[in-house]
Amino acid sequence: MTRVVFLLAPRAYLLDIAGAADVFLAARSLGLPYELAYFAEEPDVPTAEGLPVRASTRVPALGRDDILVVPGGAGFTPGVAPAMRRGLDLLRVHHSAGGLVASVCAGTVALAEAGLLDGRRCTTHHDLQDDLAVRYPATTVVRDVLYVVDGRVASSAGMASGIDLALHLVATAHGPGVAGRIARSLVVYARRNGQQPVTGLLRHRNHLSDLVHRVQDLIETRFAEPLRLSSLARELGCSERTVTRHFVDAVGMTPLRYQHTLRLAHAEHLLADGSTLEEAARSAGFADSRSLRSLRKSKEPQHQ
Structure with missing residues (x-):
């Protein structure tokens, strides 16, 4: 069983959470071994859209095959990862143990604050790319792509690109055919990325x-x-x-x-x-x- 744990910060964007989560949920509906969980510093998490969500405050037990995902939010700016002290520690521990960490949109800031982007390539929302490059000079910010995977650190650009990154992770683990079926169920077609082969086959489902x-x-x-x-x-x-x-x-x-x-x-x-x-x-x-x-x-x- 692969656990996909979302680390939620105050004022998180709902689409940053739901886009990637729905990909793994669809994978589970196909019989693949995924389990979703949500962790935050406080049980009630206000979102940027004003709809509160609830999460566990108990630090999850993770294995090497599990994935930590940081959705972006309105409170993230280069140098500031709001109310995520335990979350940043969890990112460091999981990555050092051989696990995969990922971010959606501005959530890339959390990976940088955890020290996981030094010497690595990443991407984030285009409004933050210049500031991210200045704030973390040891990081190479890649522009004009939907996502970047550098070893066991993955990052995606805007909100909906979390879907593309999640499809890529599923395709890598289970094959592009599975990713194609998931994309079809989500009515997502022809998602491509400038840097890596993703799910170009999805155009054949249109x-x-x-x-x-x-x-x-x-x-x-x-x-x-x-x-x-x-x-x-x-x-x-x-x-x-x-x-x-x-x-x-x-x-x-x-x-x-x-x-x-x-x-x-x-x-x-x-x-x-x-x-x-x-x-x-x-x-x-x-x-x-x-x-x-x-x-x-x-x-x-x-x-x-």
Whole structure:
């Protein structure tokens, strides 16, 4: 079980909390082992929108696989992480124990105040980027991206970008197909990031064919396995010709090409997070690293 614990500060933004939380909640509804929890210095947390929320004041027990998330809020400015003394200590302890820490929007300030951004790359809301760079000169602030992952420290830009970061974390752990299903359930399409492969596949979900969505669900669940068109058609109760025709019309490629695209996206996620070419190829279902290398090369832009 992976616990995702949100560290709440006074005047937290509701969207900063709910956007990322809903991604992990949707993952749990798909049977993935996620548990959500909320921690604050005081049990009643006023939000920027005026709607109070309640959180636990008991410091949670965390393991290496758990995630600490700091949503941003109106009280965060470079140099100021409001009423988060125990929260900052928890960030330091969890990270030093090998855990992942993350922030949404202005919550990046808390990571900086905890000393976790020295020598690392990060991002935050564009209104805070200049001040953040001046206040924490040992940190490299990356602009014009939705999120940045540097080792076990992740940060995202504006409020809604917490959704993109959470989708990336789920895709890295469970594959882009799972992230695609979650994005579809949240009605989020074509989320991309300038720095890393995220969920570019989501653009292939921007159609209204229920049959094709069902085919995509089947492929995404077993993309690393050998799949036959005849098996897909049999599970859907229709002909191979019908599956192929509807799939090409909606997605612009055959089911087999879509499976290869999923495999490549999953492998790119793993490579971006430090896996070797052989490890990424094996996990994504390629016969060997040469097959993955060949497919990656075929996707490179050709210069005249």
